[in-house]
Amino acid sequence: MWWDPDTIDKTVTRQFVCHHLLPEEIERLDRPLGFGDGLTDGTYWEWINEKARRIFLILVDIGAPDQIFGVIDDSWDDEDLPIALDQVERLALTPSKDEKSERRFFYRQFYYLLRPLQKGEHAIYQEDEVVPLDVVDKKQTLPTGQSQGYHVDRVMLPNHPGMVFCRRRIPLGPGFGPGYLSHEDFLYEVNGIKNLQNQHLVSYFASYIQHEYGYVLFTLPADFTLKSFLTTTPSSIKNLEKKERRRLVLNWIHCLVDTVCYIHNRGLSHGNIKPSTILFSNDNHICFADFTRFNPEVMPAMSDKTSFDKESYDYAAPEQWFKPTGPPSPTHRRSTIASPSTSPDNNQSFFISRMTDYGVNSPMAMMHAPTPHLNPQAADIFSLGCVILELLSFLLKKQGRPFATHRAAKHKSPGRGGAVLDSSFHKNLGQVDSWMSQLVKDASKKDDQEFRAILPMLHVVGHMLSLHPSERPAANDVQTKMYQILRDAAGILEPHCVHQYGGWDFGIGSMKLNSPTQLSRNNSHDTMSIMTKRSSGTRSIEHKRTGSGGSSPGSLRRSESNREPERERERPRTNSDLSSSFQTLLNLRMSKVRHWQAPVYTEMRA
Known part of the structure; x- marks a missing residue:
């Protein structure tokens, strides 16, 4: 399950929260907040429902949902996410310092802070971020000696159900040898192909950078050639x-x-x-x-110019x-x-x-x-x-x-x-x-x-x-x-x-x-002509179709200059x-x- 905002809102309900708390903890949900010296009349449930849905899901994920009350007393909310690894201990998830629990919280928080890829978008993901996609099948399409880290697989995006994309991974960075692109070259190529979209051409859909690799998603993955x-x-x-x-x-x-x-x-x-x-x-x-x-x-060809x-x-x-x-x-x-x-x-x-x-x-x-x-x-x-x-x-x-x-x-x-x-x-x-x-x-x-x-x-x-x-x-x-x-x-x-x-x-x-x-031709499908060479000359057969605009001047000139005698044209x-x-x-x-x-x-x- 991918935790996008809609899924989070539908999941974290009063019933869901109560399901993960003990009876005495459930009673505490409707009590006034323990901080603020009476300056706020909000309750713990209202804070969770309005400000801490993600934090509660993370606590459930690591097996510490009861710690939600202490987290709220310290005024933590979803706006504070992501929390750096060296700052997680401030949440006081355990009575004593527990690095394992802190690391689990740090890595799991990214599953609730997803940035889905959108069509035509280029994103830069941080090292620990989670890219929301599912790998359908994975294969290395090039020999190891040529691939240099270049991989191709098929993926699906949760925000585009039913669509399968071809994902290509390209190693980035100068000085790594043939087949690598610099970050600037990668972005330059991405910007160059964004507008090249056709239903019968493998076309750019989205791209992102993470872990010193550039990833490009293309439409129309093939089953055979x-x-x-x-x-x-x-x-x-x-x-x-x-x-x-x-x-x-x-x-x-x-x-x-x-x-x-x-x-x-x-x-x-x-x-x-x-x-x-x-x-x-x-x-x-x-x-x-x-x-x-x-x-x-292309990539292996750039590294091996003598292959036939x-x-x-x-x-x-x-x-x-x-x-x-x-x-x-x-x-x-x-x-x-x-x-x-x-x-x-x-x-x-x-x-x-x-x-x-x-x-x-x-x-x-x-x-x-x-x-x-x-x-x-x-x-x-x-x-x-x-x-x-x-x-x-x-x-x-x-x-x-x-x-x-x-x-x-x-x-x-x-x-x-x-x-x-x-x-x-x-x-x-x-x-x-x-x-x-x-x-x-x-x-x-x-x-x-x-x-x-x-x-x-x-x-x-x-x-x-x-x-x-x-x-x-x-x-x-x-x-x-x-x-x-x-x-x-x-x-x-x-x-x-x-x-x-x-x-x-x-x-x-x-x-x-x-x-x-x-x-x-300059206008919409108005005049379609087929030229067939014959021993006696060149013949033009025209088919008229409705559309915006009229016949282009060039097509009319060609038709008139190549026109045969009337009796020959009608035969x-x-x-x-x-x-x-x-x-x-x-x-x-x-x-x-x-x-x-x-x-x-x-x-x-x-």
Whole structure:
């Protein structure tokens, strides 16, 4: 039981007090107070009821309720709590000095002086204070050599019943080695993430400091990740009807895209999108892992900058793992990055240098945008496209190892012990394209309406996986198109997470981007358009929805400039049109892959 003020008031009643006193002591409750020389007409019961409820509970707790009369005669009340350990003997709890009883009173008083954590609050607890929370389960998520005192567990707060939080413990103090934060850095990071709140993003709830540790409570603790989901389908998904399962996965895609919109429209990037950072709860709620310095992946990465994270490599954007070897071609757009080292023996020197001081595994590196040529938001779009492709493969029962094997079928990297398979997306875009073509064929054989969304979604994914960062769509555009596909192709009239994110949030401290991209839409969900490339040009299909404000000027200009002749615009699309368009897109993209990669860029050994 947590002794909050309401619980104390409900517990300490006349009946409760009498239950813990002898008959002659009960009679004394209604006598006038023994101090004051008749200047007060109050009784002992009135003093307890109005001023000493906590003290009486502490005395009951240590087995000395009868001492309440002597405590009141010395004018002690709840306002005097907490009482220092060297002052407890003044209460005269025992006929002679008893250090054991005094220590018990000192430590137990803090259970009746609770300061519950509130949402958005940062608290500093003294060494002996009691933090009112219950540990649901506790586990050390990092190897002992890397954790350096960093722990993760699940807790519940008595003032927020039914909610489970993820609590992370971070050692504080200068000079303790990698993985530690100073008190100032801890508070700086806390203040930076307070306003980053989203239902599909692990978000800050509250924090506190005690015993030279900083503790942060986050929402949405996960039961499993997309990485495990792709290997073994959880029972919470298996038990769903097929139609409901397909719609759930399609809505997941829209939720993820919407959350990336939320992040990007605040001038941030996630920087660490991969299956292990896509989290699920047992009630099938999907969310992104947070991308703060408090993330369990970040702290060990700061202390071990040479560790290689294969999953991060596989789902990273091409520009994060390629370096230039010559001047850029004037006829093709590309993202050029200065190379600090070309030593063949240092197989990660380039990537580590680009990740500044946070290490190869750190999502913080992308948020700090170490060079003006590396667009972390465009890298997010590429990685998100990889994740969406995994989910679409799941709909067709082709996810996980078969997809990874297909990606690595034509590309092996040399290494000790024989060739090492390279299953990354960025190194095997040709195989990724052939996989998408196979998904189109498989989806065309399905009659259920949900499968009609796969082909147009693959159109969007194809653009998201463009080799050149400048050719990838913005998150807002991806959200617009995915919404239209769910409505028109999949028949989901009310997709999850339909939001319009506007404005900029520059209160996230060091997580701001150097050059935030411009918003592509300014008003509430008014005009939604999906662009599909065709051999004869670009076509725009618009869906009007009610909302505050009108169409943004940018969207209207795009619609007018891309408008086709009236008879062509009114002709309904067919599957052959879309399949032809999809193949044209793949052919165009692969021609750019071959031109961009061969003369200008070489890949660092992984």
